[in-house]
Amino acid sequence: SNLAPARGGTGPAPALGSAMAGLGNVFTAFAFIASGGLLFGYIIGINGNVVTSGQLLCADDWAGEVGTFVSYGYRQCYKLGALETGFLSSLNLIGACLSSLICFRFADGLGRKLEVQLAAALYLLGGLLAAASPVLWGVYVGFAVYGLGIGFAMHAAPVFIAEISPAAVRGTLVSAKEAVVVLGIFLGFFTGFIFSNIAQVGWRLMVVVSAAFALVQAVGITFIPQSPRYLVLRAVREGDAGGAPGPLEEARKALGFFRAGTPACEVDHELEVMRQEIAGSIGTEVARWTDSFRYPRPLVIGCGLVFLQQVTGQPSVLYFATNIFKSAGFGSAAALSSVGVGLVKLLATLFTVWRVDQYGRRLLLFVGISMMACALALIGTAFVFRECQAPGVSLADCKEADVTLPRGWALATVAGLMVYVSGYQVGFGPIAWLMISEVFPLRVRGSALSIAAVVNFGSNILMTLTQEVLQRALTPAGVFFGYLALSIVSLLFVKFQVPETKGKTLEEIERMLAPRPARDVRAPLAGPEIA
Numbered sequence: 001s002n003l004a005p006a007r008g009g010t011g012p013a014p015a016l017g018s019a020m021a022g023l024g025n026v027f028t029a030f031a032f033i034a035s036g037g038l039l040f041g042y043i044i045g046i047n048g049n050v051v052t053s054g055q056l057l058c059a060d061d062w063a064g065e066v067g068t069f070v071s072y073g074y075r076q077c078y079k080l081g082a083l084e085t086g087f088l089s090s091l092n093l094i095g096a097c098l099s100s101l102i103c104f105r106f107a108d109g110l111g112r113k114l115e116v117q118l119a120a121a122l123y124l125l126g127g128l129l130a131a132a133s134p135v136l137w138g139v140y141v142g143f144a145v146y147g148l149g150i151g152f153a154m155h156a157a158p159v160f161i162a163e164i165s166p167a168a169v170r171g172t173l174v175s176a177k178e179a180v181v182v183l184g185i186f187l188g189f190f191t192g193f194i195f196s197n198i199a200q201v202g203w204r205l206m207v208v209v210s211a212a213f214a215l216v217q218a219v220g221i222t223f224i225p226q227s228p229r230y231l232v233l234r235a236v237r238e239g240d241a242g243g244a245p246g247p248l249e250e251a252r253k254a255l256g257f258f259r260a261g262t263p264a265c266e267v268d269h270e271l272e273v274m275r276q277e278i279a280g281s282i283g284t285e286v287a288r289w290t291d292s293f294r295y296p297r298p299l300v301i302g303c304g305l306v307f308l309q310q311v312t313g314q315p316s317v318l319y320f321a322t323n324i325f326k327s328a329g330f331g332s333a334a335a336l337s338s339v340g341v342g343l344v345k346l347l348a349t350l351f352t353v354w355r356v357d358q359y360g361r362r363l364l365l366f367v368g369i370s371m372m373a374c375a376l377a378l379i380g381t382a383f384v385f386r387e388c389q390a391p392g393v394s395l396a397d398c399k400e401a402d403v404t405l406p407r408g409w410a411l412a413t414v415a416g417l418m419v420y421v422s423g424y425q426v427g428f429g430p431i432a433w434l435m436i437s438e439v440f441p442l443r444v445r446g447s448a449l450s451i452a453a454v455v456n457f458g459s460n461i462l463m464t465l466t467q468e469v470l471q472r473a474l475t476p477a478g479v480f481f482g483y484l485a486l487s488i489v490s491l492l493f494v495k496f497q498v499p500e501t502k503g504k505t506l507e508e509i510e511r512m513l514a515p516r517p518a519r520d521v522r523a524p525l526a527g528p529e530i531a
Contacts, residue, residue: 002235006168017088025260026164026173032220033160036153036212038184042210043092043146045188047341050203051080051089059199060399069136075200082468091140093461095126096154100453103155107446108453112163112227115156120221122149123214131208146210147304155453158437159445161293163229164258169304171357174437178430179349186342193339225254229274229506233442236279241503248275275506277355278442292448295441298513299448301498302436306456308490309428311374313483314421337414344482348425360502361431365494372486375420380480381417382409428490435474441510 058066058077067076076129079089099122099486107115130142157177163372191209204316238247249273255274256267352364358451384407388398394402395403405413455492470479501509 023169026166026258029258030065030161030173030176032224033116033157034180035217035220036095036116036149036157037177037181038125038187039123039210039217040096040150040154041181041186041190042188042213043143043165043184045185045190046203046206046210047089047188049189049192050206054199055203056088057085067136071096071136072134073136073299074204076136077200082472083465084505086465086468088140090144090461090464091143092126092147092150093457093464095144095358096150097147097454097457097461099151100155100450100457103151104450104454107155107450111156112156112160112230112282113221113224114220116160117218119149119151119153119156120214120218122146122152124211124218127207127211127214127411131204131211142207149271151453154433155446155450156312158376158433159449160227162437162506163227167503168436169357170506171361171434171502172353173351174434175349175356175430178425178433179346179353182342182345182349182425182429186339186346188340189342206445226250227258228252228255228258228271229278229442232274232278234272236275236515265392269434272484275470292440292444292451295444295448295514298300298439299451301439301513302448302452303455304493304497305428306431306452308486308493309432310456310459311483312369312424312428312486312490313376313463313479314372314424314428323466341417341421345425345429348422349430350429352426356430356434357502360500361435362498362500364493365427365498367432368423368425368429368493369487369490369494371423371426372420372428373484373491375416376480376484376487378416379413379420380477380484382413383475383477383480384477385409435498435501438506438509439513441514442506504509 050056054077056078058064058079061076065076066072067078085322089411103110103115110118126142126144126146126149128142129145130139133139161174161177162170188206195205198205228251231247231254235247235251251274252267252271255263255271256262259267259270305485352368356364380454382405386395388395389402389404390398404410409440436449436452440452467479471480474482499512504512
């Protein structure tokens with residue numbers, strides 16, 4: 001992805017036009033790498049229609065037998081409390097957090113491609129287990145295994161895509177991974193809408209669709225080479241000078257694949273620039289997994305963004321989107337309304353993908369978070385006016401199906417929700433993952449990104465587990481006002497902590513955020529100094 005010569009290097013940079021000529025294979029690789037994001041989004045999208053009454057949970061008027069944790073049968077439903085429901089919804093995130101911890105220790109040994117292959121296998125196994133299990137504990141295991149796939153996929157995707165992409169389009173392609181996640185959410189909402197009318201077993205059909213997507217990903221990724229940057233990193237650490245078969249020669253072939261149609265001399269030039277900068281940056285000594293903590297500023301930026309991305313509430317809103325629409329008074333049309341949310345999210349993300357390399361990261365974060373704050377103020381105010389349709393029944397004692405809003409406020413809530421998810425997709429959604437693919441130094445990129453992923457999934461688990469409990473303790477209006485306060489904190493964090501990385505190569509960003517003393521703590525330079 002480095003198209004300019006290293007500072008102090010020789011020779012002209014390849015022309016951008018010729019460097020962009022071979023992007024067809026980059027796009028093909030992107031499709032299979034980003035499929036892991038599609039499957040992450042898909043499980044989010046179907047969640048509200050899986051863990052809901054009439055599907056996995058028993059309907060309020062259910063008169064039949066209620067399943068237990070070990071009872072056997074394919075047409076069972078279950079009665080779960082708020083905490084149990086939150087735990088079931090969080091199982092895939094718990095799995096993702098566990099596999100992110102595995103990545104923290106072993107990512108740089110596994111390599112980007114093997115991580116994606118592991119993700120596809122775990123998605124396939126988990127989806128089939130959850131859909132086919134006749135006992136509830138088997139469904140739990142299936143969702144947890146699926147979650148392990150999420151962790152590997154979401155760890156590998158931003159780094160893999162960033163490392164194979166030319167600098168001029170890196171922001172667009174890494175952000176486009178978020179568009180694929182949103183496409184998965186939309187497909188999940190749509191599949192949920194289609195199968196939600198099949199009582200008790202519709203949720204199984206929703207889950208089994210994910211296994212088909214996983215099979216396509218597993219087959220496709222086998223034909224994609226390893227990341228050239230990762231191979232050059234191995235070559236530098238192993239002292240491989242090229243010539244004989246080894247990591248550097250493998251990197252040359254991989255880069256040739258990702259720059260198909262580009263003259264061989266330009267591919268060689270890009271590879272040499274990459275080798276020089278990596279050698280100057282990391283030396284020959286292998287980084288320990290604990291070395292991530294030697295780079296506090298990138299860690300604060302990366303972990304801060306993904307933490308605030310979660311605690312401003314949007315993921316929790318999505319997990320319970322169907323029920324939020326029911327609370328707003330949409331009743332049986334709630335599942336279809338969620339499809340509309342998914343479509344709005346997708347359109348907003350496509351705008352960001354289209355403009356991120358023109359407007360830059362900071363501006364889009366400011367605009368997106370400001371939209372979220374305005375929308376949260378509107379939604380929180382609207383939910384103050386919720387009322388019970390049943391005569392003489394207080395809101396506290398009202399059945400969920402009878403809770404509604406006055407017509408004007410109901411429409412305002414939906415409009416606010418649309419602005420809210422649009423703001424998230426303009427800012428936090430794509431930009432947080434883009435930034436964590438850019439800010440971490442190469443020698444610790446695998447383990448450092450794992451830390452950010454653990455923070456991301458851990459805070460997502462916390463939000464999902466506590467969503468219904470918080471709504472009961474603070475009321476929905478109070479929860480939304482809490483998210484509003486955290487959105488204001490997010491604006492201050494972006495203003496004072498987040499740098500602009502638009503148009504810079506990964507090596508230039510590393511020089512900007514990781515001062516020379518920090519980079520040289522353990523690794524001597526193994527080549528000419530790259531200033």
